[in-house]
Amino acid sequence: MTGSKRVLLAKPRGYCAGVDRAVQTVEEALKLYGAPIYVRKEIVHNKHVVSTLQAKGAIFVEENEEVPEGATVVFSAHGVAPEVHEQAAARSLKAIDATCPLVTKVHQEARRFAAEDYDILLIGHEGHEEVIGTAGEAPAHIQLVDGPEGVDKVTVRDPAKVVWLSQTTLSVDETLETVARLKTKLPLLMSPPSDDICYATSNRQDAVKAMAPNCDVVLVVGSQNSSNSQRLREVAVDAGARAGYLIDYASEIQDEWLAGATTVGVTSGASVPDELVMEVLDHLAARDFTDVAEITTAQEKLVFSLPQELKRDMKASAAARAAEVAKTLS
């Protein structure tokens, strides 16, 4: 009798509004302009999404120099520094910017505080594309604080004129700790006008926190280079799961991870299509984890419209088609 084995499934999980928009941007660009469409960096940090778009005709490159002059390039959801737009213009590239609007909001904050001559402490992970893009908005004013341990290295010009901003996909709890340490060092430190850690990141972490104390093991579907997915694994373990594993595909689940477990938690990062989660549920069901209960901590309804430059071309193309049809009928 194995009926006591169960799965707790976190909700919200998976695609956020920014990822959905970015993936749709590449798909619509392929339909509108035809393959190939160049994409600078991984459009979102997920192996499956990238390989699916590659199969449809997207070519992923690291830098603009790899894109033929005059071709179309999509910038990823993580955002780019202004110099990347300048390089694209210099090569006459048709650039479509799929930066998540919530990342753009942080860029705008960085520009505004830099214009007011603040020192900006950007909490984030060194080398992450989003951090490189945000820091590129005001390199002379921004210094990176990589977690609580980074606080000791911070030096500012005027302790009364300093503000913190953050990467959108950090651990909420660790960021609070970093800010608390910064405030001990800099009591006049200003906070951003609104949360930089985005709704999707904090909602997914909240759902894992609600689920993990009742789980022996938590499986997080997401890629190794996905910051928000990595954080979900850490949050699961911190919240009481015996172990947490980050996997791209169900086939990576090792039977020994499930040995002795009666409750397995499942969630996925913000760049993960739900079909991959369903494959994990099938894999678990084949091992007697058939009782699935969804743990819902928030409802998400946010949707972002496609980038203006793409919408404009889609509209022009639809109008041209309509005119063609009218001509044929007349």
Ligand code: SF4
């Ligand atoms: S995780 Fe947040 S900031 Fe990143 S793409 Fe999704 S909604 Fe935007």
